[in-house]
Amino acid sequence: MKKIGVLDTTFARVGMGAFAVDELKKTGTGFRIERSTVPGIKDLPVAAKKLIEERGCDIVIALGMPGAQEIDKVCAHEASSGLIQVQLLTNKHIIEVFVHEDEAKTVKELAWVAERRAREHAVNAYDLLFRPERLAANAGKGLRQGFEDVGPVD
Amino acid sequence: MKKIGVLDTTFARVGMGAFAVDELKKTGTGFRIERSTVPGIKDLPVAAKKLIEERGCDIVIALGMPGAQEIDKVCAHEASSGLIQVQLLTNKHIIEVFVHEDEAKTVKELAWVAERRAREHAVNAYDLLFRPERLAANAGKGLRQGFEDVGPVD
Amino acid sequence: MKKIGVLDTTFARVGMGAFAVDELKKTGTGFRIERSTVPGIKDLPVAAKKLIEERGCDIVIALGMPGAQEIDKVCAHEASSGLIQVQLLTNKHIIEVFVHEDEAKTVKELAWVAERRAREHAVNAYDLLFRPERLAANAGKGLRQGFEDVGPVD
Amino acid sequence: MKKIGVLDTTFARVGMGAFAVDELKKTGTGFRIERSTVPGIKDLPVAAKKLIEERGCDIVIALGMPGAQEIDKVCAHEASSGLIQVQLLTNKHIIEVFVHEDEAKTVKELAWVAERRAREHAVNAYDLLFRPERLAANAGKGLRQGFEDVGPVD
Amino acid sequence: MKKIGVLDTTFARVGMGAFAVDELKKTGTGFRIERSTVPGIKDLPVAAKKLIEERGCDIVIALGMPGAQEIDKVCAHEASSGLIQVQLLTNKHIIEVFVHEDEAKTVKELAWVAERRAREHAVNAYDLLFRPERLAANAGKGLRQGFEDVGPVD
Numbered sequence: 001m002k003k004i005g006v007l008d009t010t011f012a013r014v015g016m017g018a019f020a021v022d023e024l025k026k027t028g029t030g031f032r033i034e035r036s037t038v039p040g041i042k043d044l045p046v047a048a049k050k051l052i053e054e055r056g057c058d059i060v061i062a063l064g065m066p067g068a069q070e071i072d073k074v075c076a077h078e079a080s081s082g083l084i085q086v087q088l089l090t091n092k093h094i095i096e097v098f099v100h101e102d103e104a105k106t107v108k109e110l111a112w113v114a115e116r117r118a119r120e121h122a123v124n125a126y127d128l129l130f131r132p133e134r135l136a137a138n139a140g141k142g143l144r145q146g147f148e149d150v151g152p153v154d
Numbered sequence: 155m156k157k158i159g160v161l162d163t164t165f166a167r168v169g170m171g172a173f174a175v176d177e178l179k180k181t182g183t184g185f186r187i188e189r190s191t192v193p194g195i196k197d198l199p200v201a202a203k204k205l206i207e208e209r210g211c212d213i214v215i216a217l218g219m220p221g222a223q224e225i226d227k228v229c230a231h232e233a234s235s236g237l238i239q240v241q242l243l244t245n246k247h248i249i250e251v252f253v254h255e256d257e258a259k260t261v262k263e264l265a266w267v268a269e270r271r272a273r274e275h276a277v278n279a280y281d282l283l284f285r286p287e288r289l290a291a292n293a294g295k296g297l298r299q300g301f302e303d304v305g306p307v308d
Numbered sequence: 309m310k311k312i313g314v315l316d317t318t319f320a321r322v323g324m325g326a327f328a329v330d331e332l333k334k335t336g337t338g339f340r341i342e343r344s345t346v347p348g349i350k351d352l353p354v355a356a357k358k359l360i361e362e363r364g365c366d367i368v369i370a371l372g373m374p375g376a377q378e379i380d381k382v383c384a385h386e387a388s389s390g391l392i393q394v395q396l397l398t399n400k401h402i403i404e405v406f407v408h409e410d411e412a413k414t415v416k417e418l419a420w421v422a423e424r425r426a427r428e429h430a431v432n433a434y435d436l437l438f439r440p441e442r443l444a445a446n447a448g449k450g451l452r453q454g455f456e457d458v459g460p461v462d
Numbered sequence: 463m464k465k466i467g468v469l470d471t472t473f474a475r476v477g478m479g480a481f482a483v484d485e486l487k488k489t490g491t492g493f494r495i496e497r498s499t500v501p502g503i504k505d506l507p508v509a510a511k512k513l514i515e516e517r518g519c520d521i522v523i524a525l526g527m528p529g530a531q532e533i534d535k536v537c538a539h540e541a542s543s544g545l546i547q548v549q550l551l552t553n554k555h556i557i558e559v560f561v562h563e564d565e566a567k568t569v570k571e572l573a574w575v576a577e578r579r580a581r582e583h584a585v586n587a588y589d590l591l592f593r594p595e596r597l598a599a600n601a602g603k604g605l606r607q608g609f610e611d612v613g614p615v616d
Numbered sequence: 617m618k619k620i621g622v623l624d625t626t627f628a629r630v631g632m633g634a635f636a637v638d639e640l641k642k643t644g645t646g647f648r649i650e651r652s653t654v655p656g657i658k659d660l661p662v663a664a665k666k667l668i669e670e671r672g673c674d675i676v677i678a679l680g681m682p683g684a685q686e687i688d689k690v691c692a693h694e695a696s697s698g699l700i701q702v703q704l705l706t707n708k709h710i711i712e713v714f715v716h717e718d719e720a721k722t723v724k725e726l727a728w729v730a731e732r733r734a735r736e737h738a739v740n741a742y743d744l745l746f747r748p749e750r751l752a753a754n755a756g757k758g759l760r761q762g763f764e765d766v767g768p769v770d
Contacts, residue, residue: 015294037293046241082238084390087354111307139345140323153419167615169602191601200549236546265615392698395662447653448631461629461727477756499755508703544700573769
């Protein structure tokens with residue numbers, strides 16, 4: 001039985017973790033979910049590492065919602081760099097699901113893109129763990145999570 | 155008995171560490187506090203690591219007040235990156251509490267936000283250690299430390 | 309028998325990995341290819357590390373297509389930093405083949421430069437593994453991958 | 463007997479290391495000084511690590527003078543990040559003393575601030591090693607090195 | 617017998633490695649040179665590490681010529697950060713010799729500064745290995761490699 005960590009924040013304005021959990025359950029079986037919530041995105045890296053090393057997760061979905069200010073962009077960069085380091089220290093994938101507050105024009109759109117990105121990346125995490133051939137079949141296809149796929153060039 | 159490190163700087167213009175200590179004592183019991191003060195925010199990472207590895211802290215609250223210049227933003231970024239690295243090296247959370255001098259319009263507001271952020275993050279540190287279910291219950295709720303919570307989107 | 313990892317993404321709009329594989333086969337023998345596909349460029353570092361450590365690759369070609377937005381530039385920077393860290397952790401070369409969407413004026417040109425860069429860097433990977441003297445002979449020659457070589461100054 | 467490393471560069475336009483040594487000698491006893499000079503600030507991180515690991519330093523003062531160009535700012539950032547990494551690898555403090563050429567309006571002021579910052583940070587290094595209670599007493603006091611202290615908010 | 621690694625790229629438009637080798641031979645004896653060439657500057661970090669760990673170099677001179685575009689500046693930053701990490705992992709100095717294409721107004725000047733910087737930094741590498749007292753004597757002297765020394769402030 002595999003374990004998938006689902007990790008989110010109290011800073012985010014949408015319950016992205018819950019959407020990821022819901023989508024995982026719709027997508028397949030053969031895994032258990034470990035949930036964790038931290039204050040902000042900078043707390044995600046060590047929390048992801050603890051999910052992997054202390055709670056046995058085989059992959060982690062790390063969800064966050066950086067603000068729209070310049071300082072928030074820097075925080076997101078630090079968090080992302082940390083999440084990559086955790087992956088290199090553990091040899092496990094962490095799917096980062098960040099929705100920047102200024103990606104959407106309205107709060108309604110923000111909620112929509114956050115849910116959709118959380119769900120689509122939950123499937124990516126599932127695929128990395130159970131169906132890598134599905135990713136291979138989509139190499140170079142211009143897929144996006146949240147907004148529409150742009151598709152391949154040709 | 156758990157140990158909580160409270161780490162601040164002589165560069166900051168507000169005694170943020172003292173506020174964190176005061177709030178921790180109001181919040182609960184079951185822990186001892188280890189205090190440390192360094193010159194500036196770039197000195198925080200190794201000091202946090204020493205609090206964890208040499209003085210046995212289970213979590214650290216690292217408080218600092220980056221200046222308003224561009225160079226100060228770079229220093230804050232370097233300090234934050236270092237604090238994340240320490241967390242990955244020790245598997246312990248470090249709650250970073252930075253208040254940028256240009257976040258506030260007046261020195262009075264600066265003092266107000268510094269105290270409030272220090273206090274609210276002290277509670278976050280306490281929750282990570284003793285009440286993770288409290289964080290879980292607030293996932294996606296748009297919480298902020300210092301200024302008002304923005305709240306969830308829906 | 310050496311192993312060359314070829315790693316690409318579903319985010320890219322061109323099947324760069326397939327071009328790299330094709331070029332490798334035209335270039336020489338003495339190697340087997342290990343293929344892997346991940347969602348986006350930030351997933352490349354750990355996937356490259358797994359190709360090296362879990363699937364025995366002696367070198368990896370990591371192909372991706374960062375978008376044209378500012379946030380995409382930051383992602384590319386994070387991915388690149390991660391790929392360098394993997395190299396330092398494994399003492400194996402990873403040839404990064406990134407084509408930024410805004411490098412080309414049309415989608416046709418984008419497809420053209422992506423294919424050409426993938427092919428030319430596939431040869432670089434082959435040379436690093438089997439013919440380092442070919443690189444030595446071209447030191448300081450102003451070589452480029454994709455667009456035209458600029459040539460040496462003198 | 464403790465050892466304090468004093469590390470500077472040939473790039474700097476002021477002999478900052480000499481000022482740090484002079485100030486250390488005025489400040490107290492109980493330590494020996496290990497001197498080292500490298501070409502530029504990017505050479506400081508490994509030199510600091512060697513002072514700690516190969517020459518037994520308990521703390522290092524790393525002094526440099528980044529230029530005024532954008533590229534110099536990037537170099538300073540890289541050097542600072544490296545100095546933080548060394549601290550995390552060794553659990554020893556390194557006091558970074560950088561004076562940016564564009565901090566001062568005249569070369570006379572540049573010389574003045576470089577000397578003063580070197581001296582004041584030499585005392586900080588001494589305090590970290592021998593008198594941490596002196597730093598604790600100044601937490602949140604708005605201290606600066608070089609230019610005037612800004613003081614606490616209240 | 618010491619070993620000095622000389623590492624350059626096929627991307628550079630000037631054969632900087634050859635100038636470094638020539639200058640080393642003019643400067644002194646007691647060392648052997650190990651040569652290596654990689655495609656671009658991002659390939660330098662692991663190549664430098666391999667020169668040190670697999671070919672026994674005591675110091676490495678890493679030469680490259682970043683382009684003039686914004687993306688090239690980012691690549692240079694990533695390469696520099698990687699080179700610093702290698703130094704921290706090996707406790708060996710790596711002298712980075714980068715000439716940015718936009719440092720010079722003409723290709724003639726570009727060739728001139730590239731040769732001169734390569735030669736002057738070759739001497740720095742030699743000094744770090746054999747004559748550290750020569751660097752110590754020049755602390756704070758405002759030395760530059762390539763363009764003219766700016767000299768000390770006083």
